[in-house]
């Protein structure tokens with residue numbers, strides 16, 4: 461049986477906005493996520509032309525409280541250590557460090573909090589992996605500057621990245637720049653701080669914002685390498701393996717184009733350091749040309765010099781392309797809907813479960829980039845039931861994760877270099893797409909419901925012991 465590398469980074473992943481809570485504590489400023497209402501329509505609300513980001517009494521904002529990791533981090537990291545985590549991926553809330561985003565002086569209390577979180581990880585030999593920006597742009601940068609389409613944000617992010625890398629770069633080796641950077645294709649507010657009124661509907665702005673983020677990301681690579689040669693920086697994309705529905709060349713070409721536009725465009729720039737040849741045909745689809753984008757020769761040189769060291773991605777599902785209209789049945793997805801794949805089962809939220817797609821995706825990414833790959837999100841969102849004995853028997857989650865770990869093993873056997881695996885929401889947290897607690901991913905249950913009621917007590921699900929065994933045997937005992 462193929463073995464996982466000895467230093468394989470087993471762990472789990474979270475994001476500040478979905479678990480920390482304490483949204484107005486110790487000088488933290490508001491982030492864009494603090495003004496998106498909770499509830500299953502939150503993504504629709506944020507995309508509507510009337511979206512208004514001033515707090516509104518008719519909505520709830522579950523991320524304001526999260527699971528209160530801010531005051532429970534010692535207990536939570538202790539539980540991760542008990543599972544044997546080698547790594548923990550979390551994000552820094554930019555607005556804890558620079559409450560408005562454009563200040564020169566950082567907020568010391570924000571830095572002190574992450575110092576404590578990092579030290580707690582290191583106490584157990586857990587390697588921190590830090591995402592610099594996970595759907596939590598300081599709100600002021602969206603309000604006053606119009607989000608990432610504005611080039612001023614490059615300088616603000618550079619200063620933020622340099623500040624945290626300078627502070628933590630001796631203790632933290634792995635850094636990720638923008639979470640799921642390509643998700644702006646569907647959700648420009650979460651990803652780039654832009655709404656209809658500030659130009660999100662004009663694709664040219666989305667591509668300009670991406671360029672600005674690529675440059676900002678290159679500055680983070682530069683800062684990390686200068687601080688500590690051991691530091692490695694990855695980009696982070698949402699990856700959903702995409703199949704043509706059938707052998708009809710029209711569907712094959714459309715799937716290829718979909719992959720270029722969604723799965724590869726951002727990674728091509730961030731990993732290879734240059735814009736791919738198909739860029740112009742992509743821009744043409746949206747009615748503009750590369751000359752319409754503000755990209756200076758100095759910036760293009762920076763992208764080339766400071767490309768990332770590894771590629772990280774989230775993988776929840778695969779998708780199907782059918783431009784020929786042969787399939788009627790539709791499906792939901794993580795950012796992406798599409799047509800139903802008759803060979804796959806779905807989660808309760810209609811996300812198509814496809815472990816083999818992960819093996820295929822890992823091979824595709826390796827063929828294309830030849831850099832180490834890190835799966836930094838994967839998992840099954842499910843409703844858990846606490847049984848009469850107080851326990852949660854989440855065999856469905858174990859089945860999902862087991863099949864994906866097997867797929868990773870398959871890819872390693874295919875010769876793909878995989879650095880690690882950090883399942884999403886290793887402790888239950890607020891869902892990004894629904895803003896609800898009831899869509900749970902964790903090995904650790906948190907007593908909190910969709911209405912915000914609960915003791916916040918943490919308890920171990922059946923999957924906790926399963927994952928502990930997986931890590932202890934380096935993936936042998938599944």
Ligand code: BGP
Nearest residue numbers: 475640794841890891892893894
């Ligand atoms: C990814 C995001 C995460 C996370 C996950 C699960 O796209 O990076 O923030 O939430 O999806 O999605 P959801 O919470 O909507 O089920």
